[in-house]
Amino acid sequence: MDNADQIRAAATQLFASVGYDGASLQAIAERVGVTKQTLLYHYPSKDALRRAVLDHVFAHFRERLPKMLDAVTSGHDRFEALTRELVHFFEADPDRARLLLRELLDKPDDMRRVLAENLRPWILLVAQYVRQGVTSGIIHADVDPEAYVLHVIVLVLANVAVRPVTHGVISAEATPDETHERQMQELFRLTRTALFNR
Amino acid sequence: MDNADQIRAAATQLFASVGYDGASLQAIAERVGVTKQTLLYHYPSKDALRRAVLDHVFAHFRERLPKMLDAVTSGHDRFEALTRELVHFFEADPDRARLLLRELLDKPDDMRRVLAENLRPWILLVAQYVRQGVTSGIIHADVDPEAYVLHVIVLVLANVAVRPVTHGVISAEATPDETHERQMQELFRLTRTALFNR
DNA sequence: CCTACCGATCGGTAGG
DNA sequence: CCTACCGATCGGTAGG
Numbered sequence: 358m359d360n361a362d363q364i365r366a367a368a369t370q371l372f373a374s375v376g377y378d379g380a381s382l383q384a385i386a387e388r389v390g391v392t393k394q395t396l397l398y399h400y401p402s403k404d405a406l407r408r409a410v411l412d413h414v415f416a417h418f419r420e421r422l423p424k425m426l427d428a429v430t431s432g433h434d435r436f437e438a439l440t441r442e443l444v445h446f447f448e449a450d451p452d453r454a455r456l457l458l459r460e461l462l463d464k465p466d467d468m469r470r471v472l473a474e475n476l477r478p479w480i481l482l483v484a485q486y487v488r489q490g491v492t493s494g495i496i497h498a499d500v501d502p503e504a505y506v507l508h509v510i511v512l513v514l515a516n517v518a519v520r521p522v523t524h525g526v527i528s529a530e531a532t533p534d535e536t537h538e539r540q541m542q543e544l545f546r547l548t549r550t551a552l553f554n555r
Numbered sequence: 556m557d558n559a560d561q562i563r564a565a566a567t568q569l570f571a572s573v574g575y576d577g578a579s580l581q582a583i584a585e586r587v588g589v590t591k592q593t594l595l596y597h598y599p600s601k602d603a604l605r606r607a608v609l610d611h612v613f614a615h616f617r618e619r620l621p622k623m624l625d626a627v628t629s630g631h632d633r634f635e636a637l638t639r640e641l642v643h644f645f646e647a648d649p650d651r652a653r654l655l656l657r658e659l660l661d662k663p664d665d666m667r668r669v670l671a672e673n674l675r676p677w678i679l680l681v682a683q684y685v686r687q688g689v690t691s692g693i694i695h696a697d698v699d700p701e702a703y704v705l706h707v708i709v710l711v712l713a714n715v716a717v718r719p720v721t722h723g724v725i726s727a728e729a730t731p732d733e734t735h736e737r738q739m740q741e742l743f744r745l746t747r748t749a750l751f752n753r
Numbered sequence: 754c755c756t757a758c759c760g761a762t763c764g765g766t767a768g769g
Numbered sequence: 770c771c772t773a774c775c776g777a778t779c780g781g782t783a784g785g
Contacts, residue, residue: 382769383766393769402769469722476724477724501737508714511713511714512706515709516706518660519659522666527678543702546698547703548745551749558757558758590758592782593757595780
């Protein structure tokens, strides 16, 4: 991994944890062990670094898309497998979830375009699979396919992003990990039950 | 509304839209038409202003709590009424949702304490109502009550917060308002179907 | 002695 | 990739 990659990785972490404005170029450079000026050699502006970070997250997402779509051919466990792939993608690096959520809040206009390009085609495709499930009778007839798929994505994204906080809200004697595991189990149950006829 | 209240209101808007670090005291003061020094007279530091903003949101939430809990005595439409109260609370001022989501990302440790105090007792109470519904047979036996209630809150919060982006993701010819209405209708269907036996 | 401010400026740091 | 800087703006405080 060269310096440009290391800088992007450090920026991803810092943007995710303290936000774009909260992360100074100096702080990002220090994490990598280079000067701020070296950073600005690789990325000519802070905004260029932002775009590089975001592009990299979506590049990873597109890489996993075929695997995700393989999971959703037909039947009950197939849709759950898709949700699991989604959870796996964000839990593999929770900074992805926090970063995307921050971008959604910070740059709604930009993100509308980015998501229209990167997420919309995929949502429409999965929604078509949902419609096939309705036709074959295994899925509730009153589901709104596109809205449902978006809800699943939002729910996974938000739950992974706010995971550090969840524990204090519903836990009793359980550990933070157990609480999160419980939360994700209910996420699978909830999204499955809301979709399929029994 | 005196200057202190106006400053808090302006800070709420700016913190919600550009984040805590992105909102300068100068910009907040300018919105109200006072100097930055006047702001610092009312709130001795930026962090004090942050706490005042957050406290005010939770004060509003606690105000509406009795009404919310009235809604959840028993039966199908009662739980939906509770979700509608929650949606109403955040849609009445979407800045509340954006602000809370930002705080969850910016200050997870602080928010864990804040939510343990302000949200946890209420979640546990509603979860007890869910358990009663399980006993009486109207609610699915495999629901995780606390996790379910938290998912509903997270789903409402996230959907209101990212509303400006939703339209570009699933819409075709519909207006942004119609798309959001569709999204919220599916939210009600999803949370209802995941809870109740048919 | 208190309240609600003002114009000016402090030491540091931002992105570039 | 580094040294040496810039215009501007940051959160916070001075006396009156």
